[in-house]
Amino acid sequence: MSGLLRPDEGEPVIVVNGDGKSPVVLVCEHAGKVIPRSLGSLGLSDEELSRHIAWDIGAEAVSRLVAKALDAPLLVQRYSRLVYDCNRPPESPDAMPVMSETTRIPGNDNLTPENRLARISEIYRPFHDRVARLLDHRAARGISSLFVTIHSFTPVYKGARRLLDLGVLHDRDTRLADKLLAAFGRLKDVVVKRNEPYGPEDGVCHTLNLHAQPRGLAYAMLEIRNDLIAQDAGQKLWAERLAEVLGALSLPQPRRAAS
């Protein structure tokens, strides 16, 4: 296997507040925009590498504030999703994208099987192993979990304006998403929609389907419009909203049929 990460570059995952007592477990797959040094800049400019194509702007900051407010564990993925998109399986062409929105990613052209395996084995697999182990530890202690992933989306995609502030996404298990849609729907300043701007048909429910669904845990994916959380004030406001809604949830039992 050709090495991707150098010894000083660190693990893909940061565990924040791993022993947190909240039923909520937070995951932020697109938190970081780090490019491993062995990949240079992927052929992109600094400006391109700071756009939404490289990471979910504001998502980590909001997630950390919510984790602190709720005393919830949070798992943060540090590397750019252009290197490996941890919300996609290794089988997906979107895992190491050649195009992102309208931008060609030269460093992802013509990857060899060894290049692909290095990214899978050094980023995707250790990140998801760590998520699994955290849930294992909670399960061993009889602690159930509400599994929530936090993302952000660009207000304009391929020229089209997206007319929502918050998306609540889910796949077949709607228990938690239904509650969140009802709760956010009561906030009169927030435009919230179900399975927008993406839905399960776009392949964005991978992390939910990998961890929460097979365990029978209730889950949802939150997508916040990134211009609302690009700065401190918006991050604080949205973290307060999320913490209030998530903190008020009652905990459904794991669903046996879904396991």
Place this chain on the structure above:
Amino acid sequence: MSGLLRPDEGEPVIVVNGDGKSPVVLVCEHAGKVIPRSLGSLGLSDEELSRHIAWDIGAEAVSRLVAKALDAPLLVQRYSRLVYDCNRPPESPDAMPVMSETTRIPGNDNLTPENRLARISEIYRPFHDRVARLLDHRAARGISSLFVTIHSFTPVYKGARRLLDLGVLHDRDTRLADKLLAAFGRLKDVVVKRNEPYGPEDGVCHTLNLHAQPRGLAYAMLEIRNDLIAQDAGQKLWAERLAEVLGALSLPQPRRAAS
């Protein structure tokens, strides 16, 4: 963590023919009946520990013959499902069962969180990590996979006779199961049924939902009545049937919507 396995007891997983060229990947979660020495006999007699409650009689032998015939990779789990049932998530009460059919399992009474975590961390997690890594390696090389788990069931359960030879089980993705049901249905000596003697509502699709569904791979779980494969001749006959049907399958593309 209190240790479960001693250094000489070996990993839970045996990889057979890991570089096999078949599109089919075989998994046998209930292959073995080994009890870690630290658990004694779980309070059961040798006779109870050789019954179907401890393992899937005949499943490993059939799986190995099919793997050889197809040149398919096979992942075998060595420890008894009474220690940890690798087809159940850590959240499930069936993962470390206190009752199996009508037999009480004294060694599973009053497990501490440390006891549970040791079984999860030393059996369940390394087994499924190994399955995931095998699929990762195939994905990196652009090799898609048909994911098939092989089980056996007892002909009489809680006093009721089960009137089938073979069950083809699936959850939401029916692509492979439909093809297998059609193919086995053409064999006039075989009584085959869909989602019997168990189905997804019984929580038996965990391994499928953990590995195949989130990757968009087509999958099925095969349940063979164990009196048909308890001896060499039956194992050989059923392995030939399975190899013929599985070897004739064409390979659907991974389903993006399912990922």
